[in-house]
Amino acid sequence: MSAATNRGGAAIGRISDLNPVEAGAVLYLRLWSDGAPGRAEMARDFAIALGADGGRSALAILDQIFGLCALHGRRPLIRHGSGCxxxxxxxxxxAQMIAAAAEGEHDDALMMALLIVRPDLAPALVALSEQFGLMLRRMAGRCAAPAVVH
Structure with a gap:
């Protein structure tokens, strides 16, 4: 693999360094890329955490996100294996684009989207990222341990 095609796969940290929304974005990027078995696992996760309608909505949003990335990406996104x-x-x-969009940091999200897709489609990617990031926040909130009050 040439340095240009391997650049996006360079290890820069660990999944454990990420917050729950960022880690979820990476997990679902990897599962999506695993094909039908990964997508079935995602569908189960989303249905459990978001309900049947919310789960279908999350999958539809990811369809759009990855469709934009595949059809209009500057280059293919490089990912590590699901268990890595x-x-x-x-x-x-x-992950940073998804998290920034969910936090309302649209300029930062747009900057990252410009690294992924054509400039004319970056705002659409940010809008979808915001929707998906907010779903990931809801999922993380449901999985969070309850606060202990003393």
Missing amino acids: VCLGADENCF
């Missing part, structure tokens, strides 16, 4: 603890450069860019 490393965090790749492309995965981190994707």
